[in-house]
Amino acid sequence: MRISRHLSGDRTTPPALANFDSTTVFVRATARYLRGEAFPALGLIHPKLAALAPLGNRLPRRIRNGIYTYGGANEGIDPDALGEVDVETFRRWVVEQYPERGYPAVLVGSSNGAGVSLAAMLGVPYLPQTFFVPVRRSLHPDSVRADVAWGRRHAGPFLEANPDVGLSQMHDPNQDRLMVRKLAYFRVKSHTLGPAYESFLETVLDDGGTVLSLECSYDWPVIDLGERHHFQLGGLGGLEPEEYYEGSERIAAFLADQGSPVRAWDVPDPDGRRPEAEWGFDPALRRDLERVTDREGYERRRFVFDDPRDLSPFVADRYRERYARRGRPTDRLLVGSFALLEPWWTCRTGSVPYWSAFTTQPDAARLERYLADAPAYDDVYATLFSHGVDSAGLASAERWRSVLDAARDRAGFVGVDPSAYPSDIESHVRYHADLPDEIDARHPLLPPVPFERFLERTDAVADEYDLRAQRW
Numbered sequence: 001m002r003i004s005r006h007l008s009g010d011r012t013t014p015p016a017l018a019n020f021d022s023t024t025v026f027v028r029a030t031a032r033y034l035r036g037e038a039f040p041a042l043g044l045i046h047p048k049l050a051a052l053a054p055l056g057n058r059l060p061r062r063i064r065n066g067i068y069t070y071g072g073a074n075e076g077i078d079p080d081a082l083g084e085v086d087v088e089t090f091r092r093w094v095v096e097q098y099p100e101r102g103y104p105a106v107l108v109g110s111s112n113g114a115g116v117s118l119a120a121m122l123g124v125p126y127l128p129q130t131f132f133v134p135v136r137r138s139l140h141p142d143s144v145r146a147d148v149a150w151g152r153r154h155a156g157p158f159l160e161a162n163p164d165v166g167l168s169q170m171h172d173p174n175q176d177r178l179m180v181r182k183l184a185y186f187r188v189k190s191h192t193l194g195p196a197y198e199s200f201l202e203t204v205l206d207d208g209g210t211v212l213s214l215e216c217s218y219d220w221p222v223i224d225l226g227e228r229h230h231f232q233l234g235g236l237g238g239l240e241p242e243e244y245y246e247g248s249e250r251i252a253a254f255l256a257d258q259g260s261p262v263r264a265w266d267v268p269d270p271d272g273r274r275p276e277a278e279w280g281f282d283p284a285l286r287r288d289l290e291r292v293t294d295r296e297g298y299e300r301r302r303f304v305f306d307d308p309r310d311l312s313p314f315v316a317d318r319y320r321e322r323y324a325r326r327g328r329p330t331d332r333l334l335v336g337s338f339a340l341l342e343p344w345w346t347c348r349t350g351s352v353p354y355w356s357a358f359t360t361q362p363d364a365a366r367l368e369r370y371l372a373d374a375p376a377y378d379d380v381y382a383t384l385f386s387h388g389v390d391s392a393g394l395a396s397a398e399r400w401r402s403v404l405d406a407a408r409d410r411a412g413f414v415g416v417d418p419s420a421y422p423s424d425i426e427s428h429v430r431y432h433a434d435l436p437d438e439i440d441a442r443h444p445l446l447p448p449v450p451f452e453r454f455l456e457r458t459d460a461v462a463d464e465y466d467l468r469a470q471r472w
Contacts (some may be wrong), residue, residue, distance in 0.1 A: 010130040031097035076136035091196035104451040109214035112261030113309040113355035120343040123448025133186040168277035187277040192286035210299040221270035238360035238393015256390035279308040335382035380407035386424040
């Protein structure tokens with residue numbers, strides 16, 4: 001899910017790397033926190049354009065939806081330029097975001113919003129495995145076989161130019177319906193650290209420091225398109241993987257609501273399962289991590305979890321413990337949604353961070369279970385990321401409000417216009433502008449949690465979570 005580069009300010013990504021995507025936003029948010037800075041407007045929307053955001057929801061919905069579609073097209077690269085894309089420039093961009101100083105650890109691996117809060121708590125950088133290359137092309141969102149054929153024709157030069165990556169070509173005609181009309185989603189997973197990441201570790205990691213590998217084992221059915229290239233229909237969200245390939249009643253109803261001429265997607269049978277394109281960890285990178293850590297004498301740790309959202313309760317509870325040790329209140333929860341997360345203001349307001357991957361029914365149910373199992377919170381606030389589509393499996397604003405009502409005192413949204421959701425384009429700016437108004441508590445930023453203390457506590461409690469904390 002994404003919006004466009006034409007909204008960006010002066011801190012843009014290298015050519016061919018999406019300026020707005022989970023990976024790039026998570027890197028920016030982590031880096032801003034390590035620099036002691038807030039994270040307004042997703043770290044990329046120009047202040048002059050941000051000032052116009054309050055006018056966005058006054059536009060007719062069809063125009064707002066067009067902003068998603070054509071803003072996405074503006075971000076894409078020409079398919080004829082794929083052979084010129086160098087993924088190593090993406091890794092250089094990542095390390096350039098971080099303050100060059102000593103760190104006791106570095107997080108490497110899966111994209112994860114709870115991982116951003118974990119990096120902030122530990123005061124360490126995060127180096128992602130996955131990058132998103134948006135490629136311009138036009139087709140009907142339900143023409144799945146056409147996108148498979150298009151990918152076969154165009155992926156070769158990119159893969160030849162980047163022999164140390166795998167390509168997950170992703171097409172989600174449900175959640176990303178507005179963008180896939182004009183874009184092919186090339187999600188790229190590094191199989192090696194590459195020179196930039198290796199040099200960064202050698203420069204900033206303390207002697208005997210730790211490389212902590214975030215490994216989300218979430219996988220998805222895929223269609224094999226050749227060496228290091230596969231096609232993924234759909235992705236994590238409100239539907240089960242098999243529904244995309246086999247159809248279901250709710251997909252038929254969704255397609256009817258969208259005015260589609262089909263009631264199920266015509267797609268080749270999958271050949272197997274691979275790490276999910278956006279969130280999954282490709283274990284090929286682990287072999288290169290072993291090589292580098294053995295050579296440099298770094299310690300190694302793995303955090304392995306089956307679903308990207310499994311990390312959220314663990315991280316939230318560690319923040320709660322952290323506040324309690326400092327004598328701070330522990331009764332306020334702030335739920336970030338996809339890219340709408342703000343580690344600096346979370347800590348300044350003394351809020352416990354909980355990350356929701358999307359705004360689907362499964363995401364709402366997971367938060368509901370967490371609130372039922374955790375000691376009660378007095379205040380619960382949430383952002384809601386809008387992607388412009390009444391997608392199958394989406395949870396309504398009313399459903400989210402019912403989950404937040406588990407709070408003992410106050411519950412509400414931050415930067416959300418429920419009447420405009422899920423086409424609430426203002427929310428990409430308002431989440432940050434409204435946060436200090438909605439939550440008026442103020443606390444100094446805390447120093448990083450000592451890494452060894454964190455590991456000791458993790459070893460003691462990991463079995464209580466859907467998390468496997470391992471040495472290797």
